[in-house]
Amino acid sequence: MLLDACVWGGAAGVLKDAGHDVEAVASWPADPGDEAILARAFEGSQVVVTLDKDFGELAIVRTVPHHGIVRLVALSAEAQGPAAVAALARYGADLARGAVVTVEPGRVRIRPADATDAT
Numbered sequence: 001m002l003l004d005a006c007v008w009g010g011a012a013g014v015l016k017d018a019g020h021d022v023e024a025v026a027s028w029p030a031d032p033g034d035e036a037i038l039a040r041a042f043e044g045s046q047v048v049v050t051l052d053k054d055f056g057e058l059a060i061v062r063t064v065p066h067h068g069i070v071r072l073v074a075l076s077a078e079a080q081g082p083a084a085v086a087a088l089a090r091y092g093a094d095l096a097r098g099a100v101v102t103v104e105p106g107r108v109r110i111r112p113a114d115a116t117d118a119t
Contacts, residue, residue, distance in 0.1 A: 001015055001020050001021065001022045001023065001046055001047055001048075001049055001084075001088075002022075002023050002024075002025065002037065002040065002041040002044070002046040002047070002048050002049070003015075003022060003023070003024040003025060003026070003049050003050075004025055004037060004048060004049065004050035004051065004052055004055075005024075005025040005026045005031045006050060006051045006052055007024075007026075007049055007050060007051060007072070007080055007084075008077035008078070008080045008081070009024065009026055010077065010078070010080075010081060011049070011077075011080045011081035011084060012024050012081075013081070014081025014082060014084070014085060015049075015081060015084060015085060015088075018085040018088075018089075020085075020088065023044075023046065025037055034052065034054045034055055034058060035058060035064065037055075038055060038058055038059070038064055038066055039064075041066065041067060042064075042065050042066050042067055045067050046067060047067055047068040047069065047070060047088070047095050047096075048066065048068070048069045048070070049069075049070045049072065049080075049084045050069065050070070050071055050072070051071065051072050051073070051080075052071070053071065055069050055071065055100075056069065056071060056100050056102075056111075059098075059100055060100065060111065065098075066098060067095070067096065067098060068094070068095030068096060068097075068098055068099055068100070068101070069095075069099075069100045069101070070084055070087045070088070070095065070101050070103065071100065071101070071102045071103070072084065072103050073102060073103065073104040074104055074105055075103070075104075075105065083103045084103075086103075087101050087103050087108070090108075091108075091110060094110060094112060094113070097112070097113040098113030099111060099112050099113050
C-alpha cells in the first residue's frame with residue numbers, strides 16, 4: 001500500500017495491524033505530486049489509498065498505469081484505516097488488476113481495470 005499524504009496517519013497502523021505492507025507519502029521529505037506518487041506506486045506494485053479524486057482522473061482519463069486505487073470519501077479520520085482494510089479484503093483481486101474502488105459511507109463503487117483502460 002502507498003498512503004497518500006491526505007490520508008490520516010493512523011490509517012497506516014491499522015493497515016499494518018491487518019498484515020499489509022504500508023508506505024506513507026507523509027513520511028517522505030516532500031510530496032512530489034499525484035503523478036509521481038502514482039508512478040512510484042506502479043513501480044512498487046502498490047495500491048494507492050487516497051482521499052483525492054485526481055488519482056482517478058489520472059488513471060481513467062489520462063490512462064496512467066497503476067496497480068489499483070482506493071479512494072476514501074466523506075469518512076472520518078478514524079474510519080479511513082478500517083475502510084481501507086475492508087476494501088482490500090473484499091476487492092483485493094480487482095485492485096490487483098488495476099481497479100479503482102471508491103468507498104463512501106454506506107456505498108462502494110468499483111471501476112474495473114478494463115473500464116479504466118477504455119479511451
